[in-house]
Amino acid sequence: MSLLSRKIAAAVDSADGPGAVTAAEGPHRLTLHLTASSPVGVAFDALDFVDADRTDRPADDLRAWGDRLAARLTYLMEPLVVIEVDAEGGEAALRSREPSTRDEVRTYYEVRLRREGTLNLRRVAYDPADRRRKAVACQLTREALERLADDLVATVA
Numbered sequence: 817m818s819l820l821s822r823k824i825a826a827a828v829d830s831a832d833g834p835g836a837v838t839a840a841e842g843p844h845r846l847t848l849h850l851t852a853s854s855p856v857g858v859a860f861d862a863l864d865f866v867d868a869d870r871t872d873r874p875a876d877d878l879r880a881w882g883d884r885l886a887a888r889l890t891y892l893m894e895p896l897v898v899i900e901v902d903a904e905g906g907e908a909a910l911r912s913r914e915p916s917t918r919d920e921v922r923t924y925y926e927v928r929l930r931r932e933g934t935l936n937l938r939r940v941a942y943d944p945a946d947r948r949r950k951a952v953a954c955q956l957t958r959e960a961l962e963r964l965a966d967d968l969v970a971t972v973a
Contacts, residue, residue, distance in 0.1 A: 820844050821965035825958065828853050843868040844969055848961075851953050858961055859953040867933040867972040875903035878929050882908045884971040885927065891960060892925060906931030920944055923952060935968065 823839035824846050831837045831850055838847040845866040852859040873881070882898040889896055894912035901908045912924035921943045928936045939954040956964065 818966045818969045820846055820969055821962040824848065824965050825962055828858055828958070828961070839965075841969075844972070846965055846968065855958075857955060857957045859955045861938065861951055861953060863935075863937040863954070863964075865935040865937075865968045867935075869972070870933050871931075873906070873929075873931045873933060875901050875906070875908075878906070878908035878931065881929055881971060882910050882927075885929075885967075886910060888967045888971055889964070891963065894924060896925060896927065915942070925954075933972070 818841065820839055820841040823841055824837070827837040827839045828848070828850070831853060834851050836847055836849050838845060840846075843866075845864075845868070847864040848858065849861040849863075850858060851861055870877075879898060879901045882901070886896040886898060892912075893916055894914055896910045897913045899909050899911050908929040910925075910927040910929070912926075915922035915924035917923075921941050923939060923941045926938055926940050930936075937954070939952050940949050941952045942949050
């Protein structure tokens with residue numbers, strides 16, 4: 817267990833309602849945009865992670881980081897897969913391999929990695945009735961959140 821995972825757990829515990837909570841340890845910073853928390857779990861609109869050690873990653877490094885994330889984050893609702901690496905734009909995109917479907921609305925994880933060493937994770941819903949994407953809350957148990965923090969730190973190498 818990393819210090820970052822313990823710090824984000826403490827930050828969530830001390831949060832007094834919805835809003836951003838941040839924890840930092842060394843070059844790593846994790847921010848959750850909380851919508852709700854309980855003793856069992858958290859809901860958040862977005863998760864932002866920063867690795868300040870490497871601020872100019874080439875496309876090959878972004879793909880490798882994405883591949884490590886996809887291999888390690890097997891406990892999310894759907895497995896992730898790297899879908900695109902934009903070498904010129906300095907960004908890699910991961911999504912759920914197969915979205916979850918309920919009442920014809922498909923929901924999936926979307927992860928953006930940027931050359932500056934940043935990661936953004938969010939959950940997206942697509943409704944074919946109106947053909948629009950919208951952000952929806954991610955829901956994780958407290959244990960899964962701490963594991964996620966540890967795995968983000970472990971995969972940046």
